Amino acid sequence: MQTGFVKCHGSGNDFPLIDARALTLSDAEWATIGRLLADREGPVGGDGLLLLTPGDDAHDFGMRMFNSDGSEAETCLNGLRCTARLGFELTGLNEARVKLKTSSAFAARREEIAPGVVTIETRAGPASTDPGDVGLAIDAPAIDSILPGLPSKRGFTAVAMPNPHLIAFVDSIDESELVALGDWCEAGPDLMPARMNVSFVIADAAGLFVRTYERGVGLTNSCGSAMAASCFAAGLTGRKPFGEALTIRNRGGMVVASAQAPDAGGMVSIRGNATFTYDAQVEIDLQAGMIGEMVVHHRRVEEAQSWDALVASLS
Numbered sequence: 098m099q100t101g102f103v104k105c106h107g108s109g110n111d112f113p114l115i116d117a118r119a120l121t122l123s124d125a126e127w128a129t130i131g132r133l134l135a136d137r138e139g140p141v142g143g144d145g146l147l148l149l150t151p152g153d154d155a156h157d158f159g160m161r162m163f164n165s166d167g168s169e170a171e172t173c174l175n176g177l178r179c180t181a182r183l184g185f186e187l188t189g190l191n192e193a194r195v196k197l198k199t200s201s202a203f204a205a206r207r208e209e210i211a212p213g214v215v216t217i218e219t220r221a222g223p224a225s226t227d228p229g230d231v232g233l234a235i236d237a238p239a240i241d242s243i244l245p246g247l248p249s250k251r252g253f254t255a256v257a258m259p260n261p262h263l264i265a266f267v268d269s270i271d272e273s274e275l276v277a278l279g280d281w282c283e284a285g286p287d288l289m290p291a292r293m294n295v296s297f298v299i300a301d302a303a304g305l306f307v308r309t310y311e312r313g314v315g316l317t318n319s320c321g322s323a324m325a326a327s328c329f330a331a332g333l334t335g336r337k338p339f340g341e342a343l344t345i346r347n348r349g350g351m352v353v354a355s356a357q358a359p360d361a362g363g364m365v366s367i368r369g370n371a372t373f374t375y376d377a378q379v380e381i382d383l384q385a386g387m388i389g390e391m392v393v394h395h396r397r398v399e400e401a402q403s404w405d406a407l408v409a410s411l412s
């Protein structure tokens with residue numbers, strides 16, 4: 098099959114994005130397409146696959162997200178900004194209620210965070226620390242807690258957005274430690290059979306810096322739901338106030354986020370880029386599990402440059 102897609106990124110977290118509203122493929126077929134398109138060794142590459150899907154009575158449209166290992170995630174908040182932008186462009190809406198795998202989110206166009214940078218705000222949640230929601234085999238919420246059985250003596254806060262996140266606040270980020278822990282989680286141990294995303298987070302005067310090992314992917318430039326979970330965890334642990342806009346930096350750029358306290362609703366808003374870098378087409382052979390050459394129709398050079406200028410201004 099010939100498949101058209103937009104290559105996009107939210108804060109450097111990059112994805113092929115398909116308008117799948119009229120496509121009826123099985124979950125297994127989408128998982129295969131996710132593995133093929135998001136393969137860094139292949140012609141496209143990405144941290145996963147995004148699908149714009151049909152809405153229903155309560156939603157204007159929907160989003161599905163497959164990690165590069167083919168597993169489907171409950172949400173992807175960098176991807177949600179990009180998917181919402183495509184949904185807005187195809188429906189003429191400027192804000193929407195978006196159907197996710199197990200929850201709903203709100204998305205709206207916002208004023209550009211920097212010249213030429215298309216900006217979307219999302220509101221997702223409520224964030225939860227319930228062990229059942231985060232998929233942890235423990236008796237009580239983990240908030241700055243050492244987790245028995247986890248090969249780390251750091252304090253972790255576990256948050257579902259609703260996808261599962263383990264957050265440790267650290268003074269400096271040891272990437273090899275993060276990768277070792279992320280790899281351990283990827284095995285789906287009894288403590289977390291559905292695996293977890295793991296982030297090391299620095300809280301400083303400028304806000305937060307978040308580095309994430311993503312479930313089903315590995316280290317990525319940024320992870321939107323990890324930034325949301327970190328913002329919520331920073332409020333829960335008293336490192337940052339709830340209800341205030343925080344600048345959250347990452348390897349790919351930045352977003353602005355704010356989290357409500359649990360008793361105020363526990364929703365988390367993120368404002369950031371939804372950058373489209375090129376539009377392309379590729380032949381996918383589902384039987385053989387192979388993709389052909391990619392043909393790029395349109396490179397969105399100015400848009401990509403606007404984002405690069407914002408990132409350069411951060412350093």
Ligand SMILES: N[C@@H](CCC[C@H](N)C(=O)O)C(=O)O
Nearest residue numbers: 170173174175260320321322
């Ligand atoms: N990059 C995403 C999260 C993608 C899903 C995640 N790897 C999971 O399996 O939960 C984001 O921006 O939120």
